[in-house]
Amino acid sequence: MKIVISPDSFKESLSAMEVAMAIRSGFQKAWPNAEYCLLPVADGGEGTVQTLVDALGGYQLSVPVTGPCGSPVEAAFGLVEEGRTAVIEMAAASGLEMTPIAHRDAGTTTSFGTGELIRAALDQGVSRIILGLGGSATNDGGAGMLQALGCDLSDSAGAPIGPGARGLGDLSNMGLSALDPRLQGVRFDVACDVTNPLVGPQGATAVFGPQKGVTAADIPRFDGHLRHFGMLLEQVTGHAVLDAPGAGAAGGMGAALLAVVGASLQPGIDIVTQALRLPELIRQADLVITGEGRMDSQSIQGKAPIGVARLAQQAGVPVIGIAGALADDTTVLTSNGFDAVFACTQRPMPLAEALTDASQRLESVAGNIAFTLRVRMPQSKA
Numbered sequence: 001m002k003i004v005i006s007p008d009s010f011k012e013s014l015s016a017m018e019v020a021m022a023i024r025s026g027f028q029k030a031w032p033n034a035e036y037c038l039l040p041v042a043d044g045g046e047g048t049v050q051t052l053v054d055a056l057g058g059y060q061l062s063v064p065v066t067g068p069c070g071s072p073v074e075a076a077f078g079l080v081e082e083g084r085t086a087v088i089e090m091a092a093a094s095g096l097e098m099t100p101i102a103h104r105d106a107g108t109t110t111s112f113g114t115g116e117l118i119r120a121a122l123d124q125g126v127s128r129i130i131l132g133l134g135g136s137a138t139n140d141g142g143a144g145m146l147q148a149l150g151c152d153l154s155d156s157a158g159a160p161i162g163p164g165a166r167g168l169g170d171l172s173n174m175g176l177s178a179l180d181p182r183l184q185g186v187r188f189d190v191a192c193d194v195t196n197p198l199v200g201p202q203g204a205t206a207v208f209g210p211q212k213g214v215t216a217a218d219i220p221r222f223d224g225h226l227r228h229f230g231m232l233l234e235q236v237t238g239h240a241v242l243d244a245p246g247a248g249a250a251g252g253m254g255a256a257l258l259a260v261v262g263a264s265l266q267p268g269i270d271i272v273t274q275a276l277r278l279p280e281l282i283r284q285a286d287l288v289i290t291g292e293g294r295m296d297s298q299s300i301q302g303k304a305p306i307g308v309a310r311l312a313q314q315a316g317v318p319v320i321g322i323a324g325a326l327a328d329d330t331t332v333l334t335s336n337g338f339d340a341v342f343a344c345t346q347r348p349m350p351l352a353e354a355l356t357d358a359s360q361r362l363e364s365v366a367g368n369i370a371f372t373l374r375v376r377m378p379q380s381k382a
């Protein structure tokens with residue numbers, strides 16, 4: 001039996017490779033002789049650089065940039081294909097995980113550091129940038145990133161706007177004449193973790209703002225700032241961004257990249273699975289297992305496990321999902337490719353407790369699933 005194990009990370013507790021290894025350990029208890037193929041995936045968010053550097057062979061460079069809260073941080077990006085392609089994760093410079101809970105305020109957090117990371121890649125002379133969007137601490141539409149690349153975003157008095165979603169509220173003018181000229185010679189493939197639009201009920205602020213500290217009262221205001229920003233982007237660049245799928249990824253950074261550097265926005269999982277040759281490997285498998293820290297209705301907006309499940313479904317190979325936590329109504333998952341889904345918390349517990357020992361819990365549930373797969377119901381009782 002050949003089993004492909006392709007999970008995403010369990011955020012804030014296990015890397016994608018650690019998840020894959022825990023699942024394999026559990027399965028080996030019941031299926032010690034199965035052939036296991038561990039291919040951790042990512043969806044454009046945190047873990048994308050590591051996954052692609054491992055798959056394509058390359059190395060990482062670390063540079064100092066501005067963190068989401070304005071203080072200096074070290075952020076790494078990958079160089080693959082003999083240095084011709086850079087792989088950047090916006091979450092490395094402007095991510096939610098690097099932002100302490102008490103400082104998660106999308107009103108002020110900035111994507112400036114992502115722009116600095118892009119500049120560092122340009123310094124290496126790359127001709128292609130794969131930029132992973134997702135897991136951001138920001139809701140600034142990528143305005144900070146554009147400023148770091150030379151874009152003039154100013155208020156009605158001509159002063160540069162301040163950081164974050166609040167700064168965006170002062171935006172009056174956009175000028176691209178001082179944009180880094182090296183951007184013109186670079187192809188941008190943007191790997192989005194979601195397909196949400198920039199604004200509206202499914203937009204960046206309404207759906208992902210709350211996890212970045214946006215209060216219910218601030219949602220309409222910040223959504224309005226992003227709409228104004230999107231309209232200005234459309235006016236200045238001629239690119240339609242307001243309804244584009246993926247424009248709302250990473251706090252609206254998808255929109256800025258689409259408009260200003262003519263990026264192609266693709267589901268991150270598609271870019272990653274192609275690089276890993278996952279479709280081909282799944283076709284040769286008997287069973288596929290995937291998972292993520294949480295699987296719910298947000299997962300179907302382009303998250304990695306759904307991408308893996310759909311590949312398995314297309315290949316006619318059974319696929320099981322394992323998550324730290326699941327949607328109350330799991331039919332949203334079973335009607336989108338999964339044959340079965342399991343949560344690995346066996347009793348109610350605080351999140352902090354669930355995050356510790358996640359590996360053991362995962363191994364234990366994987367073992368139970370594996371033993372269940374050995375059970376044969378007598379025909380008469382089936």
Ligand SMILES: O=C(O)[C@H](O)CO
Binds near residue numbers: 193194
């Ligand atoms: O960063 C975010 O806002 C979410 O991961 C969606 O892209």
